[in-house]
Amino acid sequence: MSKYQVIIVGAGMAGLAAARHLNKANISCIVLDKGRGLGGRMATRRVGDATFDHGAQFFSAKTPSFQSFVKEARQMGAVNEWWPGIPDTTHPRWIGASGMNEVLKFLHENLTILQGKKVAHIAQAAKGWQVTTDNNETFESAALILTIPAPQAIELLENSETGLTSDDWSPLRQIAYHPCLAVLATLDQPSNLPDPGGMQMDGGVISWMADNFKKGISKVPTITIHASPAFSSQHLDGDLNEAGKILLEAAGIWLQPAKVVDWQIHRWRYSLACQRHPAPYWQAGTSFPLLFGGDGFGMGNVEGAFLSGLAMAEQLLTMNSF
Ligand SMILES: Cc1cc2nc3c(=O)[nH]c(=O)nc-3n(C[C@H](O)[C@H](O)[C@H](O)COP(=O)(O)OP(=O)(O)OC[C@H]3O[C@@H](n4cnc5c(N)ncnc54)[C@H](O)[C@@H]3O)c2cc1C
Structure with a gap:
C-alpha cells in the first residue's frame, strides 16, 4: 500500500491547484483521477488536425491569486488572451494556448498524478484515510481532499465508511x-x-x-x-x-x-455549477482532515475551482496536521 500525507481525488483545476500548492510546501501528495487525460472539465479533444475545446471555453481572472497564476502560465506560453470581454470589457477572456487542457498540463509539473484510478471507497484508517479504487488498489494518507462534482461525492460517501451520516454531508446537497x-x-x-x-x-x-x-x-x-x-x-x-x-x-x-x-x-452530466456552497470548500467533522472542494464551492467556474483548491491546501497547511 502507498502512503502519502495528502491524497487528492480529481485532476481538474481544483485538484491540481491544491496539489501544486502542497507540493511547493514539501507535502507529499498524490492525485488520483478516473479519466485518461488531465483537466477534468477543462477538456480538449484532438482528432488528427482537428481540435475542440468541448468543456470550459475560456476563463477570466478577477482575483489577485488567480491573476498571478495566469501571468505565470502566460509567461510559460500555456495561456493566451482570446478577447477582451463578453459583453463587458473589464476582464479579458483567457484560453489554453493549444486548448484548454494545456493550462492544466502546465500546472501538473512535478506532481504525482495517477490516471485511470476511479476512487470507489474511502474509510477511516489508524492515522488518516484509506482510499480504494474500483480495481482494488489502496492508498493511505493523513488528509484527504475530494474535488469531484458534489453528486458524485455524495454517491462515494454513501458507499464508504467515513463515520459520517447523510445529515453530516447536507452542505454537499445544496450544490447542483x-x-x-x-x-x-x-x-x-x-x-x-x-x-x-x-x-x-x-x-x-x-x-x-x-x-x-x-x-x-x-x-x-x-x-x-x-x-x-x-x-x-x-x-x-x-x-x-x-x-x-x-x-x-x-x-x-x-x-x-x-x-x-x-x-x-x-x-x-455536470457542467456549470448553478447552485453552490458559498465558502471555497467544506471540511467534514472527522478526526482526520476530509475536505470537499471544486467549482461547486465559491465562484463556480475555472477561477473558482482554482481558488477552492488553493484554499483547501492552505487549510491543511494551517492545521499542520502532518
Ligand atoms: C460544457 C462546459 C462549459 C463550461 N464553460 C466554462 C467557461 O466558459 N468558463 C469557466 O470558467 N468555466 C466553464 N465551465 C466550468 C469549468 O469547466 C469548471 O468550473 C472547472 O473546470 C471545474 O474544475 P474542478 O476541478 O472543480 O472539477 P473537474 O474539472 O470536474 O475535475 C474533477 C475530476 O475528478 C475526476 N473524478 C470524478 N469522480 C472521480 C472518482 N470517483 N475517482 C477519481 N476521479 C474522479 C474527474 O475525472 C475529473 O477529472 C464549463 C464546464 C462545462 C462542462
Missing part, C-alpha cells in the same frame, strides 16, 4: 450543476461566426458556439456547440444522435457556407 450536450463538428471551411469566433446565444436550443479554428487552437475548421441547459436536460438520457442533429440544424445559419464533414456529441 446544469447538464450540457456538446456537439463537436469538423467543417470544410471556417464558420460564419464573427471574429474572434465565440458567441453566447439566448432563448433557443443553443447557448454557446465557438469556432476553434478562429480561436487559434485547431489546424482545421471545427466548431463546438453547447446546448442550453433546458435542451440538455430534456435530451440527456435520450437519443444523443437525434439531439446532435437538432443542434446542428439550429446552428446552420452560423455555419454557412461551410459544410459539416464529421461530428460527434459529448454528454456533460
Whole structure:
C-alpha cells in the first residue's frame, strides 16, 4: 500500500491547484483521477488536425491569486488572451494556448498524478484515510481532499465508511450543476461566426458556439456547440444522435457556407455549477482532515475551482496536521 500525507481525488483545476500548492510546501501528495487525460472539465479533444475545446471555453481572472497564476502560465506560453470581454470589457477572456487542457498540463509539473484510478471507497484508517479504487488498489494518507462534482461525492460517501451520516454531508446537497450536450463538428471551411469566433446565444436550443479554428487552437475548421441547459436536460438520457442533429440544424445559419464533414456529441452530466456552497470548500467533522472542494464551492467556474483548491491546501497547511 502507498502512503502519502495528502491524497487528492480529481485532476481538474481544483485538484491540481491544491496539489501544486502542497507540493511547493514539501507535502507529499498524490492525485488520483478516473479519466485518461488531465483537466477534468477543462477538456480538449484532438482528432488528427482537428481540435475542440468541448468543456470550459475560456476563463477570466478577477482575483489577485488567480491573476498571478495566469501571468505565470502566460509567461510559460500555456495561456493566451482570446478577447477582451463578453459583453463587458473589464476582464479579458483567457484560453489554453493549444486548448484548454494545456493550462492544466502546465500546472501538473512535478506532481504525482495517477490516471485511470476511479476512487470507489474511502474509510477511516489508524492515522488518516484509506482510499480504494474500483480495481482494488489502496492508498493511505493523513488528509484527504475530494474535488469531484458534489453528486458524485455524495454517491462515494454513501458507499464508504467515513463515520459520517447523510445529515453530516447536507452542505454537499445544496450544490447542483446544469447538464450540457456538446456537439463537436469538423467543417470544410471556417464558420460564419464573427471574429474572434465565440458567441453566447439566448432563448433557443443553443447557448454557446465557438469556432476553434478562429480561436487559434485547431489546424482545421471545427466548431463546438453547447446546448442550453433546458435542451440538455430534456435530451440527456435520450437519443444523443437525434439531439446532435437538432443542434446542428439550429446552428446552420452560423455555419454557412461551410459544410459539416464529421461530428460527434459529448454528454456533460455536470457542467456549470448553478447552485453552490458559498465558502471555497467544506471540511467534514472527522478526526482526520476530509475536505470537499471544486467549482461547486465559491465562484463556480475555472477561477473558482482554482481558488477552492488553493484554499483547501492552505487549510491543511494551517492545521499542520502532518
Ligand atoms: C460544457 C462546459 C462549459 C463550461 N464553460 C466554462 C467557461 O466558459 N468558463 C469557466 O470558467 N468555466 C466553464 N465551465 C466550468 C469549468 O469547466 C469548471 O468550473 C472547472 O473546470 C471545474 O474544475 P474542478 O476541478 O472543480 O472539477 P473537474 O474539472 O470536474 O475535475 C474533477 C475530476 O475528478 C475526476 N473524478 C470524478 N469522480 C472521480 C472518482 N470517483 N475517482 C477519481 N476521479 C474522479 C474527474 O475525472 C475529473 O477529472 C464549463 C464546464 C462545462 C462542462
